[in-house]
Amino acid sequence: MTSAATTTETIVRARRRVSGVAPVFAGVLVTALVVWLAINLEKTPTLFVKAFLIGITNGSVYALVALGYTLVYGILELINFAHGDVFMLGGMMSATFMLSVFHLGTDASPGSLWPALLASLVISMVFCGVLNASIERVAYRPLRRAPRLAPLITAIAMSFILQNVAIAWKGPNYVSLPINMLPHGIVFRIGHDTYTWDALIVVLITAPVLAALVWLVQYTKQGKAMRATAQDREAAAMMGIDVNRTISFTFLIAGGLAGAAGLIYAVYFTSIRFDQGFQLGLFAFTAAVLGGIGNLPGAVLGALFIGLAQSFNNTLGWHAPGSDWTQSIVFSILILILVFRPEGILGERTPEGG
């Protein structure tokens, strides 16, 4: 453990060197951002509110995926690159069930829509949970004693394999669902724009899932075991916690969240392609890092932030870079956060910086 102490010291010293520049730089950046948003709000208020609502909806989907990253990272300190692809397969699974099994079309009646939606949700969650737990069993568990690089590399390998499974299953093109599958009734109006039911449904599905997750982690015995394992595996094992089972359970839960996100993505955005999971996974990972990786409320907050950043960038009219630059902006956020505040917005300052 002496080596850990030395590392801490080195890193703390390194951090101190940066700290002179970082606050100034961050301050300038945040001020510029706030000014830009304020001018946009003043010029086109309705567009701003519309962008805000889109951002919240996107952010809810990101939140579900980001929580999976955060859960797994919290317990294993592993970036599960395959997580985004698990989400994508969940979306494909849901799309298949909605179309081929429940035969839902445009403007499905509430009587047929809700049971089908719930059944698909359960199927997708179970499928993704089991898939994610099996990935852990096959690709990560045998590499316990290996250098840190090894499981990271198998994670990338799994990601590519899952993408190709999707190609083999659905082909390289978009899998489309009927548009307006969800009800499009108006919830409320902002100027000429409307907030419709489908966007609200996304938030309505996400919120209970998040609440259930918080309950699970905070108030159940299994959740206690997860937190204990995340803190100190060795000590947890000594206290009689089955560490392997707890890790598997964590992957199961993370996969389940990805499955829920997959369903929501499929029915809300109505099309999904084999490579979208990886992309969205990276955004969600950014969100998890932003909020402080390993921190559940942080992941949700970060996801909302990324969702808003994306929609403001894509939608706003005054000097917005536009959707061509979304990736660059999100990854710049990721890099800036990792360089200047690796513990995230809500994270604690730990020696490892995460």
Next chain:
Amino acid sequence: MSAVGVPEERWHALPLMVRRAVVAVVVGLLALVVLAPFSGFDPTALYTWLVFAALFVPPWERIRLIGKFIPALGMLGVVVAYPFYASSLYTIPVLGAFPSTNTGVTMLIYAMMALGLNVVVGYAGLLDLGYVAFYAIGAYSAAWFASQQFAGQNPDGSAKRSFHFLAIGIDPKLGGIHVTPWLLLLVGGVFAALIGMLIGLPTLRLRGDYLAIVTLGFGEILPQIARNGDNLFGQNVTNGPQGIVPLDTIGFGNTLHRALGLPANYQIASNSDSLYFWTAIVLVLITLFCSLRLRGSRLGRAWVAIREDETAASAMGIPLMRTKTLAYAIGAFFGGVAGAYYAIFTSSANPDSFQLNFSVFVLVMVILGGMGNVWGVLVGAAFLAYLDQAGLANTGAWLSDHLGLNLDVPKYEFGIYGIMLLLVMLFRPHGLIPEARRKLEFQIGVHDEPLYDEVADDAHVAGASH
């Protein structure tokens, strides 16, 4: 050996040459048995086998001074002469014909990139998932300074800017910047190394997996800048999704051609592919030489020390940041040179070729071959580049011809690499041709905080990891 009834001691008591000859004969017979049902007997297969036997069976290393170089020089000769006999070689079952010289150029360029990445991943143990960025920087720096990209236009339609420096094979009045591509190879490399340092300085402080994700971020940002670069603050910098075409040709010009007989212009030469091929060999040899010399140098040993235990290395007085940044810059340099050469070879720089997939592709080359071992990396790179360029398509054709499977194999290219990567990491994490030291690291573990604690190991897993 004991498996076939020869006691271990007796086998080791045999002269070295006999032992190697036995291995060579057994391999040859096995190959014959395997190949015969597919393609029948082909004399070129016999010649290939004879050449390899002549290189590796006699105990060349016993000859003083030059002896240990003979197999390597022989191999080099075989490779250099490749364009002369490539077309008359036999057909490998399933994989199809030997690669053409044109494919050979790509294989060599990929090998160079893999050697560069090997410095970062293999030597210093830093996972770089955005290596394609350096390749893109090299390609674009060649494209900017050897094309009409910055010609501009006067109102009368003529070019606004024109700058020529030792460029060959083009009209001296042609607009744009035209610097000789030989210099641009270096420029591409230096440029990539500078950007590498720029990326490395703030990020190399991060722990391994964070570094991986940051490099991945850069690997996504830079190609997006290239794609959107046709309107960067009103300037057309990269010509957007069309990319920059055509690039100037490489060559030695007419003066040197008359004086020394060097090829004047690669593009219009009758043996164009062979010229590109030989130049690529020279570049790979330089990379190989640098890699080998670096490995044994003070810097190389510092990299290995950091890879194995950063804290201990730091305690021994190794400056962590400088050493890591140098690894990053040197790896980026080779990536940049390879990118510049590839752009000149294909006469284009196109943003679509700079995807995350490509970074992973190069990473698979390094891991498959054996991280840290340049020979393993070379073999891995050549094999995967061949699969990418021709092998997978040939396999698909063979499957549909012989088994009636109508499978589009190249479509699953990255799935296949994923499976390779997974299998290699699980069953032979040190690669096919491992470096002795790296192998030990994977067997007995290192101090870079393994993913799980050993306490939580169950017996089955502990058994599997040995």
